[in-house]
Amino acid sequence: MVKAGNALKKLYIGLIIFFLYAPILVLLVLSFNKSRFRNHWGGFTLEWYRSLFSNDEVMSALWTTLLIALIAAFLASVIGTAAAFAINKMKKVPKAMFLGITNIPMLNADIVTAISLMLLFMALGFSFGFFSVLLAHITFSIPYVVLSVLPKLSQMSRSNYEAALDLGATPFQAFRKVVFPEILPGVLSGFMLAFTMSLDDFIITWFTTSPDIHTLSTVIYAMQRRGIHPEIYALSSLMFIVIVILLILCGRTQNKIQKK
Amino acid sequence: MKNKKKAFWNQALLSGPYLLWMGLFILIPLFIVLYYGLTDGSGAFTLENVKKISEPIYMRSLLLSLKLSLYSTLICLLIAYPLAMVLRSLHLKNQNLIVMVFILPMWINFLLRTIAWLTILENNGVLNSFLRLLGFQGLSIINTPAAIVVGMVYDFLPFMILPVYNSLAKIDDNLVAASKDLGANSLQTFRRVILPLSLPGIISGITMVFIPSLTTFAISQILGGGKQNLIGNFIEQQFLLYYDWNAGSGLSLVLMIFILISMAFVAKFDKKQEGTNLW
Amino acid sequence: MRKKLLFAALLTLLCILSFGCQSKKEKLYVYNWGEYIDPEVLEAFEEEYDIEVVYSTFDSNEEMYAKLHSGTATYDVICPSDYMINRMAQEGLLQELNKDNLPNLENIGAEYMTSSQNFDPGNKYSVPYCWGTVGILYNKTMVEGEITSWGVLFDETYKGQILMIDSVRDAYMVALTYLGYSQNTTNRDEIQEATELLHSQSSLVQAYVVDQVRDKMVGNEAAIGVIYSGEAIYTQRSNSDLVYVVPEEGSNVWIDSWVIPKDAKNVSAAEKWIDYMCRPEVALKNFDYITYSTPNAAAKELITDEDIKNSLIAFPDEATLARCETFQYLGEENEHYYLDEWAKVK
Numbered sequence: 001m002v003k004a005g006n007a008l009k010k011l012y013i014g015l016i017i018f019f020l021y022a023p024i025l026v027l028l029v030l031s032f033n034k035s036r037f038r039n040h041w042g043g044f045t046l047e048w049y050r051s052l053f054s055n056d057e058v059m060s061a062l063w064t065t066l067l068i069a070l071i072a073a074f075l076a077s078v079i080g081t082a083a084a085f086a087i088n089k090m091k092k093v094p095k096a097m098f099l100g101i102t103n104i105p106m107l108n109a110d111i112v113t114a115i116s117l118m119l120l121f122m123a124l125g126f127s128f129g130f131f132s133v134l135l136a137h138i139t140f141s142i143p144y145v146v147l148s149v150l151p152k153l154s155q156m157s158r159s160n161y162e163a164a165l166d167l168g169a170t171p172f173q174a175f176r177k178v179v180f181p182e183i184l185p186g187v188l189s190g191f192m193l194a195f196t197m198s199l200d201d202f203i204i205t206w207f208t209t210s211p212d213i214h215t216l217s218t219v220i221y222a223m224q225r226r227g228i229h230p231e232i233y234a235l236s237s238l239m240f241i242v243i244v245i246l247l248i249l250c251g252r253t254q255n256k257i258q259k260k
Numbered sequence: 261m262k263n264k265k266k267a268f269w270n271q272a273l274l275s276g277p278y279l280l281w282m283g284l285f286i287l288i289p290l291f292i293v294l295y296y297g298l299t300d301g302s303g304a305f306t307l308e309n310v311k312k313i314s315e316p317i318y319m320r321s322l323l324l325s326l327k328l329s330l331y332s333t334l335i336c337l338l339i340a341y342p343l344a345m346v347l348r349s350l351h352l353k354n355q356n357l358i359v360m361v362f363i364l365p366m367w368i369n370f371l372l373r374t375i376a377w378l379t380i381l382e383n384n385g386v387l388n389s390f391l392r393l394l395g396f397q398g399l400s401i402i403n404t405p406a407a408i409v410v411g412m413v414y415d416f417l418p419f420m421i422l423p424v425y426n427s428l429a430k431i432d433d434n435l436v437a438a439s440k441d442l443g444a445n446s447l448q449t450f451r452r453v454i455l456p457l458s459l460p461g462i463i464s465g466i467t468m469v470f471i472p473s474l475t476t477f478a479i480s481q482i483l484g485g486g487k488q489n490l491i492g493n494f495i496e497q498q499f500l501l502y503y504d505w506n507a508g509s510g511l512s513l514v515l516m517i518f519i520l521i522s523m524a525f526v527a528k529f530d531k532k533q534e535g536t537n538l539w
Numbered sequence: 540m541r542k543k544l545l546f547a548a549l550l551t552l553l554c555i556l557s558f559g560c561q562s563k564k565e566k567l568y569v570y571n572w573g574e575y576i577d578p579e580v581l582e583a584f585e586e587e588y589d590i591e592v593v594y595s596t597f598d599s600n601e602e603m604y605a606k607l608h609s610g611t612a613t614y615d616v617i618c619p620s621d622y623m624i625n626r627m628a629q630e631g632l633l634q635e636l637n638k639d640n641l642p643n644l645e646n647i648g649a650e651y652m653t654s655s656q657n658f659d660p661g662n663k664y665s666v667p668y669c670w671g672t673v674g675i676l677y678n679k680t681m682v683e684g685e686i687t688s689w690g691v692l693f694d695e696t697y698k699g700q701i702l703m704i705d706s707v708r709d710a711y712m713v714a715l716t717y718l719g720y721s722q723n724t725t726n727r728d729e730i731q732e733a734t735e736l737l738h739s740q741s742s743l744v745q746a747y748v749v750d751q752v753r754d755k756m757v758g759n760e761a762a763i764g765v766i767y768s769g770e771a772i773y774t775q776r777s778n779s780d781l782v783y784v785v786p787e788e789g790s791n792v793w794i795d796s797w798v799i800p801k802d803a804k805n806v807s808a809a810e811k812w813i814d815y816m817c818r819p820e821v822a823l824k825n826f827d828y829i830t831y832s833t834p835n836a837a838a839k840e841l842i843t844d845e846d847i848k849n850s851l852i853a854f855p856d857e858a859t860l861a862r863c864e865t866f867q868y869l870g871e872e873n874e875h876y877y878l879d880e881w882a883k884v885k
Binding site: 039042122207210212219222229 | 829
Binding site: 009013017024098115151217233 | 271275277278281282284286287288289290292293296339342343346347349354355356357359360362363364365366368369370371372373374375376377378379380382384385386414418421426430467471472475477492495496499505508509512515516519522523526
């Protein structure tokens with residue numbers, strides 16, 4: 001009885017995961033398609049994987065995308081974590097206000113965020129390019145960090161920190177040895193979310209970028225009229241493999257922790 | 261006294277950068293949108309842009325958007341809640357794995373994933389070819405509101421799963437056991453203990469699915485065959501076809517009303533004040 | 540501490556990125572349609588003139604204009620379509636070309652310079668790059684007999700089998716031409732009549748698409764679609780059941796041309812670019828790569844594949860072209876009127 005229940009549970013999880021990854025499997029298949037049309041099979045080829053690496057446009061867009069996502073996620077994590085500490089200690093009314101404003105970039109229509117940031121950068125006389133895109137990405141990433149760290153902070157009991165202080169630790173040591181390990185999972189998932197949102201964004205990047213800065217999403221959107229180039233499918237498949245490796249690594253550490 | 265002062269400076273140091281950031285990159289742009297939404301091309305005050313929503317075309321698309329967002333939110337909840345219960349029962353130590361599994365598909369470009377759905381759902385697509393292979397009749401989902409809902413559910417499901425799972429995972433097992441010891445059956449335990457405690461997660465999830473569904477425009481364009489114009493499509497058009505930032509801002513102000521309502525909802529259920537319970 | 544180090548490292552990286560990239564090389568900012576040039580041509584140009592090309596792409600005229608309109612970027616040379624060139628010229632966004640610096644202009648066929656006059660009187664601002672017609676692509680296994688008229692798009696028998704074009708002016712071109720009016724009409728009654736026709740069509744339409752028509756037709760998703768001629772040749776290579784026709788009522792002929800915006804910073808490099816694109820061997824290389832018709836008469840002579848050279852899709856005959864018109868920019872008020880009417884259709 002229990003066994004059947006367990007099997008059913010696993011089946012359900014499996015189904016949902018399949019639902020989420022099915023489109024990626026389609027892209028994986030398309031990357032081996034000789035034809036450039038997505039619903040016409042023209043035979044098996046590895047050509048797109050070869051030509052991907054000699055396609056400067058796509059490769060440089062890939063590096064720019066990763067660089068922006070990494071820096072944006074990192075800075076958003078720093079600012080967002082600090083902000084979460086501050087918000088956690090606030091009184092009711094300012095706290096509610098802070099949280100409300102924090103939600104805005106996450107919930108607002110992307111195109112409105114995009115246009116409003118563009119108008120702001122223009123008003124400030126900013127030159128558009130790498131920095132403006134980065135600033136925009138940090139802005140819409142911070143909320144994900146704040147909202148990931150905050151619950152961890154409010155669960156944490158203050159007494160551990162104070163005990164550390166009583167035992168002669170400096171506030172910095174106490175933070176590093178006691179507080180930080182406890183909120184680390186929150187910071188990490190915040191970082192992950194921020195990184196992901198940055199990778200996935202198109203419209204905000206489009207409105208805040210300059211002609212010299214291309215990200216993967218701006219390149220892919222411009223390809224639409226003539227059809228997505230299969231090299232992009234190849235790239236997606238490679239990214240998918242990276243994802244699977246990450247998941248396996250993450251699962252491994254999971255097992256280790258459980259064995260302990 | 262000295263301590264208090266120090267605490268104040270600590271607080272300022274921590275919140276300062278974010279406060280500055282918020283003011284500069286969230287609030288000022290918001291006021292810019294407000295300004296554009298409430299003025300005409302020459303800068304004079306007007307309500308015309310906001311009133312545009314009452315025109316039949318815009319009203320109809322707003323209602324359609326609300327309807328489809330509601331469906332997708334409900335479906336997400338119906339899928340995510342049981343999933344979160346199942347995940348909870350697994351008692352995972354490393355919860356980051358859950359985040360990874362459900363967030364990582366988003367590393368693949370959104371447009372590509374949506375086009376992949378097109379390939380799956382089309383009349384001669386992957387799904388129908390498979391069904392026909394099994395001897396069933398093909399479905400005609402593509403270019404209908406149903407296809408848009410599928411796209412929305414797919415895209416926003418992780419934002420329902422994460423908060424709901426998070427709120428469920430926090431519930432102490434002893435509490436559930438205690439409820440059973442006190443003679444409550446499974447259903448009663450669920451209704452009286454589990455459901456109320458997971459409510460903040462549910463509310464966050466609803467917000468995180470409903471609002472993005474309401475503002476999307478790419479999903480309806482690609483999967484809806486351009487036949488169903490959502491309010492997001494019209495806002496996009498105002499900016500990209502009419503080059504009318506005033507009208508675009510005006511229409512998005514209307515959408516912000518829904519954002520405000522949802523924020524009020526979250527605040528009401530978020531007694532512990534942990535913010536939108538994302539994770 | 541580690542965090543601080545990492546932070547410092549990142550900052551340094553940032554600085555290197557933003558300042559280090561500014562090489563001394565002369566730069567040319569090109570703004571073109573996506574996938575609209577042979578990458579080898581681009582590299583060869585950079586090498587020959589020792590100019591660094593900063594190449595960006597767009598996927599609609601409107602998107603390109605929105606980018607210029609926002610004022611966040613300046614380009615040296617752009618490749619918009621006819622009506623958009625008309626608009627930009629009227630709004631004073633373009634600068635007159637110095638033909639002395641464009642000796643290869645003589646390679647462009649005289650007929651294309653003449654039809655360019657419709658949107659660029661006196662050929663002052665633009666040099667044709669690619670051109671084509673708009674027509675019907677149909678699957679001969681899915682329809683009865685030959686199709687010759689726009690009328691099939693409004694025919695009940697093809698309910699659910701029609702892919703209509705999701706672009707205002709193109710959609711109205713179809714309806715207006717079918718009704719016997721000019722595709723550049725500003726007569727409100729005529730436009731409203733077209734709106735009614737298009738509205739009654741909406742129940743027959745499977746999907747309104749621009750970019751997706753190609754894939755859907757190749758995959759046998761629909762029987763009939765409205766498509767640009769350049770895509771037609773391309774789809775036929777993968778699905779031989781597809782037939783392209785320019786309907787007897789007439790159609791739209793479009794030209795994408797190079798222009799230099801008023802605020803261009805490097806005009807001399809832009810001229811070199813345009814002139815380079817007019818070289819016969821370069822135009823031929825591009826034509827082979829992108830399959831859109833070339834207006835370069837000298838390049839057409841170089842085509843060795845007789846099938847392509849005589850293809851009526853790539854190079855329609857005089858009679859077909861005589862039925863076709865080019866789009867003109869109708870002024871902001873009229874364009875908005877079209878958009879408002881189009882919103883009522885779907």
